[in-house]
Amino acid sequence: xxxLTREETQALIQEVLEVYPEKAKKDRAKHLMINDKTLESSxxxxxxxxxxxxxxxxxxxxxxxGSKGVVWGPIKDMISISHGPIGxxxxxxxxxxxxxxxxxxxxTFCEMNFTSDFQERDIVFGGDKKLAKLIEEIEMLFPLNKGxxxxxxxxxxxxxxxxxxxxxxxAAQIGKxxxxxxxxxxxxxxxxxxxxIANDSVRDWILPNRDGKHYEKTPYDVAILGxxxxxxxxxxxxxxxxxxxxxxxxxxxxxxxLAEMENTPNVxxxxxxxxxxxxxxxxxxxxxxxxxxxxxNFFGPTKIAESLRKIAEHFDDRIKxxxxxVIEKYTPVMNAVIAxxxxxxxxxxVMLYVGGLRPRHVVGAYEDLGMEVIGTGxxxxxNDDYDRTIKEMGDATLIxxxxxxxxxxxFVKAMKPDLIGSGIKEKYVFHKMGVPFRQMHSWDYSxxxxxxxxxxxxxxxxxxxxxNPCWKMLKAPWQKQEAEALKKAA
Amino acid sequence: xxxxxxxxxxxxxxVFYLPKRDLEAEIRSIEFxxxxxxxxxxxxxxxxxxxxxxxxxxxxxxxxxxxxxxGAAED
Numbered sequence: 001x002x003x004l005t006r007e008e009t010q011a012l013i014q015e016v017l018e019v020y021p022e023k024a025k026k027d028r029a030k031h032l033m034i035n036d037k038t039l040e041s042s043x044x045x046x047x048x049x050x051x052x053x054x055x056x057x058x059x060x061x062x063x064x065x066g067s068k069g070v071v072w073g074p075i076k077d078m079i080s081i082s083h084g085p086i087g088x089x090x091x092x093x094x095x096x097x098x099x100x101x102x103x104x105x106x107x108t109f110c111e112m113n114f115t116s117d118f119q120e121r122d123i124v125f126g127g128d129k130k131l132a133k134l135i136e137e138i139e140m141l142f143p144l145n146k147g148x149x150x151x152x153x154x155x156x157x158x159x160x161x162x163x164x165x166x167x168x169x170x171a172a173q174i175g176k177x178x179x180x181x182x183x184x185x186x187x188x189x190x191x192x193x194x195x196x197i198a199n200d201s202v203r204d205w206i207l208p209n210r211d212g213k214h215y216e217k218t219p220y221d222v223a224i225l226g227x228x229x230x231x232x233x234x235x236x237x238x239x240x241x242x243x244x245x246x247x248x249x250x251x252x253x254x255x256x257x258l259a260e261m262e263n264t265p266n267v268x269x270x271x272x273x274x275x276x277x278x279x280x281x282x283x284x285x286x287x288x289x290x291x292x293x294x295x296x297n298f299f300g301p302t303k304i305a306e307s308l309r310k311i312a313e314h315f316d317d318r319i320k321x322x323x324x325x326v327i328e329k330y331t332p333v334m335n336a337v338i339a340x341x342x343x344x345x346x347x348x349x350v351m352l353y354v355g356g357l358r359p360r361h362v363v364g365a366y367e368d369l370g371m372e373v374i375g376t377g378x379x380x381x382x383n384d385d386y387d388r389t390i391k392e393m394g395d396a397t398l399i400x401x402x403x404x405x406x407x408x409x410x411f412v413k414a415m416k417p418d419l420i421g422s423g424i425k426e427k428y429v430f431h432k433m434g435v436p437f438r439q440m441h442s443w444d445y446s447x448x449x450x451x452x453x454x455x456x457x458x459x460x461x462x463x464x465x466x467x468n469p470c471w472k473m474l475k476a477p478w479q480k481q482e483a484e485a486l487k488k489a490a
Numbered sequence: 491x492x493x494x495x496x497x498x499x500x501x502x503x504x505v506f507y508l509p510k511r512d513l514e515a516e517i518r519s520i521e522f523x524x525x526x527x528x529x530x531x532x533x534x535x536x537x538x539x540x541x542x543x544x545x546x547x548x549x550x551x552x553x554x555x556x557x558x559x560x561g562a563a564e565d
Contacts, residue, residue: 043536
C-alpha cells in the first residue's frame with residue numbers, strides 16, 4: 001500500500017504548488033503525477049524533457065556533462081579533451097567513480113583532466129590552433145592512448161570553432177581516431193541531449209571503423225551497453241553473464257576500451273542497462289547491423305533472475321541451462337542476505353530522485369528487502385522512461401519530473417520517508433533535516449550495486465544508513481532533557 | 491518532415507520511434523501492408539498519425555524513413 005491515498009497525494013501536490021506564481025504553478029503541475037498502474041502511456045499525466053523554470057533550483061546537468069561525464073569519459077584508453085575553459089573539466093573530473101583496470105597516465109586516462117584551458121585570446125582569435133597543438137602534445141606525452149575525443153564546452157559553439165576540421169586533420173596526422181563531439185553545455189534542456197549527441201558521435205566516428213574486417217565470432221557474443229562501472233557495477237554484471245556461458249565482447253563504457261566499442265557490431269545481442277543514455281546507439285545497431293537489443297535490470301535477486309531468463313531466451317538451451325544454474329547457485333546466498341537484512345528493513349519507506357535508469361530499476365531491489373518506494377522521479381527522463389516507470393511503481397505513489405529543491409523538501413516533510421536516495425546536491429539538505437540518506441548516483445562511495453554480489457552490498461548499505469544510531473542523536477542533550485521534563489510535568 | 495524509425499517489438503507489432511523527440515509509440519494501423527506497397531498513413535496508439543511514402547515492404551526492420559506529421563497528438 002502507498003503511504004498516502006490518491007486524494008491525500010493530490011492534496012499534497014496542490015499544497016506544494018501553492019507558493020509558485022500562477023504561470024509557474026501551471027507549468028510545474030504538469031511535471032507531477034500520481035501513479036496509476038492501469039495506464040499504458042505516461043503522456044497524458046506527466047510532461048518531461050522540458051526546460052527547467054527560471055528561478056527554481058533544478059538538479060540537472062548540461063549536455064557536456066552527459067557526453068564527457070557519462071558516455072565518453074569512462075572509455076579508459078581514449079583521452080577526452082575538455083575543449084574550452086578549464087572549470088568544466090576540472091570540476092567534473094573523476095566524479096563518477098567509473099572504475100577501471102590500467103595504469104592511469106600510461107595506458108588509461110579516465111581520472112585525468114585534459115583541457116585546452118581557453119583564455120580571452122582564444123575566444124577572440126579562435127582555439128583551433130591551440131586544439132591542434134594540444135593533440136600533438138598529448139600524442140607526445142601519452143603515446144599509448146588509442147584515440148582522442150574533443151568534448152566541446154559552451155564557448156566553442158558560441159565562437160563557431162571548426163573542431164571537425166581540426167579533428168580530421170589531426171586524425172590523419174597521428175593515425176588514430178580523433179572524434180569531435182558537439183556537446184556544448186547550452187544545447188538541450190539537460191544532460192540527456194548530451195547522451196544523444198555522444199551516441200551520435202560514436203555512431204559516426206567509432207562504430208564503422210572495423211566494418212568488413214575479419215572478426216572471430218562465437219554464437220554467444222553479447223555487449224553490455226549503458227553500464228558505467230560505478231564502484232565496479234559492470235564487473236559484477238559481467239561475471240554473471242560469463243557464468244551462464246555468454247561471451248561479453250564489450251562494456252560500454254565503464255572499463256571499456258576503444259577496441260571493444262569498434263568490435264561491438266559483431267555481437268549477437270546488445271544488453272542495455274541504462275536505457276536513457278544508450279538506447280540511441282542500440283537502435284542504430286539494430287537498424288544497421290541487425291543486432292537486437294534488450295533492456296535488463298540487475299538490481300535485486302528477483303529482477304536479476306527475471307533478466308537472466310529474458311537474456312537466455314535469445315540463445316540456445318546451453319545458455320538457458322546456464323542461466324538456471326547461475327540463479328540456482330546464488331539463490332541460497334541471496335536468501336541469506338535477505339534473511340539477515342529484511343527484518344531490519346521491513347516496511348520502511350523510500351523516496352528516490354535520481355536520473356537515468358535507477359528511479360525504476362532499484363524499486364525491485366528495495367522490494368526484495370521488504371521496503372516500499374513511495375515516491376520516485378527523474379532529473380532528465382523522457383516520456384518513454386515514465387512509460388516504463390508506471391509499471392514498476394505502486395498505485396497512488398508520487399512521481400515527479402525535474403523536481404525542484406523546494407518541492408523535494410516539501411514532499412519529504414509531508415510523506416516522511418525513512419530513507420531518501422538521491423544525489424550529492426540533496427544529501428546534506430536531508431541530513432540536516434535528520435532523514436537517512438543514500439547517494440544513489442555514486443552509491444555513496446560504496447558499490448557495486450549491480451548483480452548478485454552488488455545486492456549484498458546494497459542491502460548492507462541500506463541497513464547501515466537506516467539503522468545508524470546517529471539519527472537518534474540529532475537533538476542536543478539539553479534539548480532532550482527539556483522535552484523529558486515537559487513530559488514528566490504533564 | 492522528420493526522420494523516424496520503424497521497428498518490430500517482441501510481440502511482433504510495429505513500433506514508431508521519433509528520435510528527435512524520443513517519442514516511442516506502437517503503430518495501431520498501417521495504410522498499405524502488402525509486399526509491393528508498404529507505408530502510407532500510420533496511426534499511433536497515442537492518437538497521432540504520420541504519413542510515409544509507400545514503398546516495397548522492407549526486407550528487414552528496423553528502417554529509418556522520412557515521415558510527415560498528419561494528426562497532431564503532440565504535447
